[in-house]
Each structure stands twice: as C-alpha cells, then as structure tokens.
Amino acid sequence: MGDVAFRGATRQYPGSDFRAVDELDLDIEDGEFLVLVGPSGCGKSTSLRMLAGLEPVNSGTVSIGGRDVTDFAPRDRDIAMVFQNYALYPHMSVADNMAFALKIGKVPKDERTERVGRAAKLLDLVDYVGRTPKALSGGQRQRVAMGRALVRKPEVFLMDEPLSNLDAKLRVQTRTEISALQRRLETTTVYVTHDQVEAMTMGDRVAVLDRGTLQQVGSPQELYKTPDNVFVAGFIGSPGMNLIHDAPVSGTTANCAGFEIALERDILGRIASENSETVTIGLRPEHLTLGSEGVGIPLIVVGIEELGADAYIYGELMERGERSSSLFAIRVQGEARRRVGSTVWASPIPGETHVFSTKTGRRLNDSPRR
Amino acid sequence: MTDRKPGSNRKARVVGLVALSILAVVFLTPVYVMVVASVKPPNQADAIYMWQLPESLETSGIEQAWAKLKPNFVNSLLLVLPATIISSTIGALNGFIFAKMPFRGSNVLFASLLLGMFIPYQVVLIPIVRFLQYVNLYGSISGLILVHVVYGIPITTLIFRNYYEQIPSEILEASQVDGATPFQAFTRLMLPLSLPGFVVAGIFQFTNIWNDFIFGITVIPDPAKQPITVALNNLSGTLSIEWNAVMAGALIAAIPTALVYVVLGKYFVQGLTSGSVK
Numbered sequence: 001m002g003d004v005a006f007r008g009a010t011r012q013y014p015g016s017d018f019r020a021v022d023e024l025d026l027d028i029e030d031g032e033f034l035v036l037v038g039p040s041g042c043g044k045s046t047s048l049r050m051l052a053g054l055e056p057v058n059s060g061t062v063s064i065g066g067r068d069v070t071d072f073a074p075r076d077r078d079i080a081m082v083f084q085n086y087a088l089y090p091h092m093s094v095a096d097n098m099a100f101a102l103k104i105g106k107v108p109k110d111e112r113t114e115r116v117g118r119a120a121k122l123l124d125l126v127d128y129v130g131r132t133p134k135a136l137s138g139g140q141r142q143r144v145a146m147g148r149a150l151v152r153k154p155e156v157f158l159m160d161e162p163l164s165n166l167d168a169k170l171r172v173q174t175r176t177e178i179s180a181l182q183r184r185l186e187t188t189t190v191y192v193t194h195d196q197v198e199a200m201t202m203g204d205r206v207a208v209l210d211r212g213t214l215q216q217v218g219s220p221q222e223l224y225k226t227p228d229n230v231f232v233a234g235f236i237g238s239p240g241m242n243l244i245h246d247a248p249v250s251g252t253t254a255n256c257a258g259f260e261i262a263l264e265r266d267i268l269g270r271i272a273s274e275n276s277e278t279v280t281i282g283l284r285p286e287h288l289t290l291g292s293e294g295v296g297i298p299l300i301v302v303g304i305e306e307l308g309a310d311a312y313i314y315g316e317l318m319e320r321g322e323r324s325s326s327l328f329a330i331r332v333q334g335e336a337r338r339r340v341g342s343t344v345w346a347s348p349i350p351g352e353t354h355v356f357s358t359k360t361g362r363r364l365n366d367s368p369r370r
Numbered sequence: 371m372t373d374r375k376p377g378s379n380r381k382a383r384v385v386g387l388v389a390l391s392i393l394a395v396v397f398l399t400p401v402y403v404m405v406v407a408s409v410k411p412p413n414q415a416d417a418i419y420m421w422q423l424p425e426s427l428e429t430s431g432i433e434q435a436w437a438k439l440k441p442n443f444v445n446s447l448l449l450v451l452p453a454t455i456i457s458s459t460i461g462a463l464n465g466f467i468f469a470k471m472p473f474r475g476s477n478v479l480f481a482s483l484l485l486g487m488f489i490p491y492q493v494v495l496i497p498i499v500r501f502l503q504y505v506n507l508y509g510s511i512s513g514l515i516l517v518h519v520v521y522g523i524p525i526t527t528l529i530f531r532n533y534y535e536q537i538p539s540e541i542l543e544a545s546q547v548d549g550a551t552p553f554q555a556f557t558r559l560m561l562p563l564s565l566p567g568f569v570v571a572g573i574f575q576f577t578n579i580w581n582d583f584i585f586g587i588t589v590i591p592d593p594a595k596q597p598i599t600v601a602l603n604n605l606s607g608t609l610s611i612e613w614n615a616v617m618a619g620a621l622i623a624a625i626p627t628a629l630v631y632v633v634l635g636k637y638f639v640q641g642l643t644s645g646s647v648k
Contacts, residue, residue: 089559
C-alpha cells in the first residue's frame with residue numbers, strides 16, 4: 001500500500017529561525033494524485049524532500065504504507081523521484097539510466113531488459129535508448145527521468161516541478177500524459193509545482209502551502225469554490241479572486257467602494273463574535289457582471305485581455321474617489337467590450353460572494369457547495 | 371585578414387609579442403644548452419664551447435648517461451606510478467566526501483587538511499625518517515611511495531573537491547533514491563565522471579613526485595634504489611665531470627614529465643578551467 005502520512009512534520013534549516021515546513025499534517029491515500037502547490041519558499045519542495053528522505057525531519061513523522069520512515073534512508077523507502085532538472089546520469093545511456101536502480105537492486109538481467117524496454121516503449125523512447133542525455137531534447141530528457149521512476153514500480157512517485165524546464169506547449173501536452181499515466185498505473189503520486197493551473201488540472205486533490213504552513217487540502221473544485229482563507233482565494237484561479245480588503249461593515253451590508261453587498265445573518269454573527277468592523281470581500285471574475293451606471297463597484301478600465309470567446313476586463317478600483325493599486329478582473333462574454341480609460345460598474349452576482357475575516361483571513365461563509 | 375577585436379591596437383600587440391619572445395628565449399636558454407651539450411663529444415661540452423652547436427652528433431653522452439641512470443629511471447617509474455594513482459584515488463574519495471557529504475566539522479577538517487600543503491618539507495624530514503624506520507619502510511621505494519602519497523593528499527583533495535563541487539548534487543540524490551549507497555554513488559557515478567579531475571591531479575602529482583629530490587635522498591640512502599633525480603646529482607659528483615653525459619642525464623630525467631604534458635596538457639587546461647565557464 002502506498003498511502004502517505006505526514007504527522008506534525010517540521011523542518012527548520014540550520015541557522016534559520018523560520019520553519020520551512022511547520023507541523024505539516026497531511027494524509028495521502030493509496031493511488032491518489034496529490035499536488036503540493038504554493039509560491040516559492042512555501043515549503044512544498046522541502047515537504048517532498050522530507051518524504052523522499054533527502055531532507056531530515058526535525059520533529060513529527062513521515063510514514064509510507066503505514067510504516068514510519070522518518071529515519072529511513074531514501075533507498076529504504078521504496079520511492080522514485082523525478083527531479084526538476086531531471087538529474088540524469090550524464091555518462092550513461094538512456095537504457096542504463098533507466099536500469100540503474102534495477103542494477104543496484106540486483107534485478108536479474110532479463111527482467112531488467114524487459115522492464116526498461118517496456119518503459120521505453122510507453123514513453124516513446126525506443127529509438128533513443130542508446131543515446132546519452134546530452135544528445136536528447138528537453139522533452140526527451142524529461143521522459144527519461146519519468147522512465148527511470150517508472151521501471152522501479154515504487155510505492156510512491158515523487159515529482160518535483162518536473163515540467164518547469166519545458167516550453168509552454170510541451171508542458172501542457174506532458175501534463176496530460178503524466179495524468180493519464182498515473183491514472184493507469186494507480187501509483188500514489190506526490191507532485192510539487194508552483195503553477196496553480198498545473199495543480200488544478202492534474203491533482204485528485206491539491207494541498208496549498210504558504211510560508212511553511214498547510215493552508216487547505218481539497219479537490220480542485222473545493223479549493224476554487226470554497227477557499228478556506230484569503231491566501232487560497234487569491235492563489236487559486238487565473239486570474240485570481242478579486243479581493244477587497246477592509247470593507248467596512250454596517251448594519252447587514254459590507255461597503256465595497258461605495259457598493260453595498262448584503263451579508264448573510266450567520267456571517268454577520270461571526271463578524272460580531274470576533275469584534276470586527278471590517279471584512280475582506282472576495283469576488284471571482286466570472287461572478288461579476290457589467291451593471292448599468294451607478295450600479296456596482298466602480299472601476300477604471302486599464303486593460304482588456306481578449307480570449308476570443310470571452311475576455312477579461314482589468315480595472316482599477318475607485319475607492320473614496322481615489323484609484324487603488326490592486327487590479328480587478330471581470331470576465332465578460334462576447335458582446336460587452338469597453339474602452340481603456342472608461343469607467344465600468346461591476347455588479348456581483350448574488351450568492352457568489354466570499355467573505356473573509358479581516359483579523360484571521362479565514363473564510364466566514366458557510367460552505368454551501370461542498 | 372582583419373580579424374581584430376574592436377579597440378585592439380596593432381602597436382600594443384607587436385610590443386607584447388616582442389616581450390613574450392624575449393622571455394621565451396631567456397626561458398629556453400638552459401634547455402638549449404642542455405640539449406646541445408648532450409649530443410656533443412665530452413671535450414666540446416664545456417664552458418668555452420657551451421653556446422656553440424655541435425660539430426657532429428655524438429651519442430656517447432646519452433649512452434653513458436642511460437647506462438648509469440637506467441636502474442634509477444626504473445626506480446622513479448616504480449615510485450611515481452603507484453604514488454600518483456594512490457594519492458589521486460585518496461584525493462578523489464576525500465574530495466567526494468568534502469564536496470558532497472559534508473558532516474559536522476567538515477569545513478574545519480578541510481581547512482586543516484589544506485594547511486598540510488603549506489608545511490615546508492624540510493620541517494618534516496626527521497619525523498618522516500623516524501616514522502619509516504619504525505614501520506620498517508626506511509630505505510625502500512615503498513616507504514618513499516607512502517611519503518609522497520601522504521604529502522599529496524591535501525592538494526589532490528583540494529583538486530577533487532573543487533571538481534566535484536560543480537557536479538550537480540541532484541545526480542547524487544537521484545542515485546540515493548534509486549537505492550545506491552554512498553559508496554556505490556562514488557564508484558558508479560562520481561568516478562566515471564572524474565576523468566578531468568584525475569588528469570589534473572595526475573599531472574600535478576606525477577610532475578611533483580618525479581621531480582622530487584629531497585624526500586628521495588633523505589628516505590633512501592642506497593644509490594641502487596634512489597630515484598633518477600638523486601642519481602642525476604650523483605652523476606655530477608665525480609672528480610672529472612663529463613658535462614655531455616650529465617646534460618644527457620638531465621635530458622633523460624626531464625623527458626617523462628615533458629611527455630605527460632604533451633600528451634595530457636590539453637586536458638590539464640580543460641580540467642583547470644572546466645566549470646569556471648558555464
């Protein structure tokens with residue numbers, strides 16, 4: 001069984017007073033594709049390296065298949081890893097690169113040849129098995145790195161930004177291939193990326209990290225529809241959620257640059273119980289429509305991103321007669337285009353408003369669509 | 371053909387070339403005297419005729435020198451080859467550990483190891499003799515090999531550590547995940563990638579050990595077992611010095627190191643500079 005569990009796993013680099021990973025609690029089911037995502041320095045790679053045994057764990061435990069492997073060497077963990085720069089053995093042929101682990105593991109030669117042959121076929125590398133990595137393209141190198149992990153038949157695949165060195169088109173294609181492969185092999189996979197699109201499209205579940213702390217784990221849909229806090233709200237989605245900070249609450253509404261957004265009773269109750277007078281309002285670009293003049297949140301259009309079927313209008317928020325620096329995005333369908341410099345009114349679709357605590361950043365809504 | 375870089379000045383280049391030529395001549399003058407004298411008859415190889423070209427090529431000096439130096443030439447080979455290989459291998463292992471498997475205090479240990487390079491050998495001569503006598507290696511080529519191996523560890527460690535620093539650590543991590551022990555990582559990954567490091571360390575050690583005089587004469591009193599550098603000195607130690615034979619001997623003694631440079635010099639420069647670019 002290839003289930004993985006982090007229990008209070010903490011890593012603090014020597015000489016740093018900051019925890020790179022702070023008490024990570026995370027369960028990954030057998031056969032699951034879990035993506036660790038977050039901005040650089042969030043601890044996602046460190047978490048993966050702790051799971052691999054390449055990084056010591058200062059406190060807490062890491063277990064694979066129910067076995068506590070916290071103090072195991074990487075070679076005793078039954079894992080295979082794909083590195084960001086592939087880390088191919090430069091002096092070995094493609095075939096030898098893939099066979100290396102099997103040779104070390106004293107797998108008989110016949111079986112070795114057979115497994116390497118199968119992986120080469122699967123990854124479309126049959127014509128290149130005799131070449132050294134130097135004579136391969138970036139995409140081929142990436143596939144060799146995948147092949148080196150595949151032939152192992154490990155309990156868990158670990159992938160550390162395996163696509164970041166590919167060009168955009170190849171990245172999208174390889175993304176799909178890796179997902180399909182993982183679904184077929186049903187091998188537990190922990191995948192690290194800083195790219196939230198990659199995370200959303202590949203993961204069965206996605207774990208969002210920031211500054212060493214796990215922010216939220218859930219399916220891509222859950223993260224998108226019910227982000228637990230302001231960080232996840234802003235990080236997931238492209239363009240990200242529009243956030244209005246410090247919107248004053250009076251009566252039953254929050255004031256967003258002059259536009260009153262009605263708040264539900266239980267939200268108001270939570271605001272009152274933490275003694276707040278403001279909230280952070282979050283609105284997805286597709287949950288805004290262009291209202292008639294004076295109806296909605298006033299924005300000055302600074303750019304339009306044309307995507308063909310629809311478009312994003314980017315505008316600066318007008319707050320108390322002043323432009324705010326944060327950009328607001330509205331998704332509009334074919335018909336409604338606006339000129340740069342003009343003022344538009346963004347009207348939120350009722351019931352699609354995210355409300356977060358100013359004090360803790362935590363979500364104050366119920367989670368209606370969970 | 372105008373293939374000059376912008377801003378380069380023809381006059382400056384000429385001056386530079388002239389200066390370099392003069393220096394080259396100065397540098398090669400002793401070599402000229404040595405080569406010329408070695409093919410002269412004994413009566414022409416003296417201070418009066420030293421600048422003249424030989425009237426006829428005469429091999430008697432070379433034959434005479436070879437007859438006397440051959441056993442010591444063999445001694446030197448028996449000394450240099452194992453000492454170079456062993457000290458380079460130890461250096462590779464040390465360099466691997468210092469570059470890729472640091473441990474608590476490894477930096478301090480490395481720094482103190484490097485101090486070894488700055489100990490003048492005159493200081494350690496007496497302890498070396500006493501130690502070799504104690505372990506029954508005094509007066510033997512094996513003893514001299516041991517001395518050179520130990521004395522070479524700091525520089526070979528430094529060379530290999532710097533070389534291994536530029537090999538990406540991810541390769542080693544990949545091998546760890548693939549199941550390799552640190553020793554397997556060393557033998558199967560690092561060693562096959564180490565050729566440039568071995569060329570640099572090898573040339574360095576070969577030249578130093580071949581050219582060594584003071585350890586040879588101190589550790590081995592028996593002339594039959596001494597390396598060629600010591601024997602060469604003995605050659606000129608007789609009453610009537612036959613300079614053609616002495617110069618021929620010097621030529622013979624200089625050939626192996628020159629050959630090493632000619633054959634491996636290209637890799638030497640590559641090895642020294644690899645990693646500094648890119």
